[in-house]
Amino acid sequence: MKQLPKEYYELLEQLQMVDFALVDLTLYLDTHPNDYQAIQQFNQLAQQRKQLKKQYETTYGPLQQYGNSYSNYPWNWDDTPWPWQV
């Protein structure tokens, strides 16, 4: 049975960290659509997020499917573990 290395949890938390800021900023911007600085921060984090997603998926497989991530051969979207299992 394969086990995830320590690095997995670290990288996952990196991603969760950036994504959390993006979620919180999204809700903020929904009620503050004219906050230029917040939008700049949002776009910066969105870019950082793109990098992290790439890094994560290279090692641990696709985060999304329906074509939002590339697939290895064989199809690795349904590889374990699922989020509640880790």
Added chain:
Amino acid sequence: MWIYEKKLQYPVRVSTCNPKLAKYLIEQYGGADGELAAALRYLNQRYTIPDKVVGLLTDIGTEEFAHLEMIATMVYKLTKDATPDQLKEAGLDTHYVNHDNALFYHNAGGVPFTAAYIQAKGDPIADLYEDIAAEEKARATYQWIINMSDDPDLNDGLRFLREREIIHAQRFREAVELLKEERDRKKVF
């Protein structure tokens, strides 16, 4: 449409195999003020509310599904591999005979989820006030669960969820302010 992301919003941990805590947590899974009710409530209101708050309802409703998955993960981890005896001891014997270890959308008292938990008045202010109340009730529920729990890792995740209720309540209150159209007026003067 919605796209699933294969990760939790927050790193969920629990310290011990403790089905009793799972029994309490189910309140936030299939209860009146739980995450499922919240997600369905906000997403359903989007169709009959002024355009300027549709984005907020969409985004908070979507985040609620991430919270639902966190609660499910907590329940899953607290009961994974628990024996029928352990479930019995936790008062989950009646759950077990019907569902084995499966999660079910009901509250801590075993009452099945119902659409009656979700109000939809069609009046923007009435609906947003309902949302604010829902967030405060969910915040309170998290407090009561934290009061019952001696699992520090579980409480860490519950604290995160409770804090999110505070943020959501804040944004819904701001949505009411936006609908009052007083903020734009101040800028004009």
Added chain:
Amino acid sequence: MFTTRKQYEPYVSPFDPCVPIRVKTYVTPPNLYIPFQPTNLPQFPLHEALRKGTLWKVFYDPYYGPYEAKKGDGA
């Protein structure tokens, strides 16, 4: 000093069989005090924001239970 924990003393009758709780506490979370969030409020660094559940410091108001040894600012 400002606190989001408020207290009151309920009436205690000599005929109340449970041991009386003389001081009751309830929470008035920070969102009640900020009608509309101003721009440029101080933020937590990202790793802390995730752990705390909010990007903005002003909304952080953690709750601890009676079984937790931590700060104990819960009810």
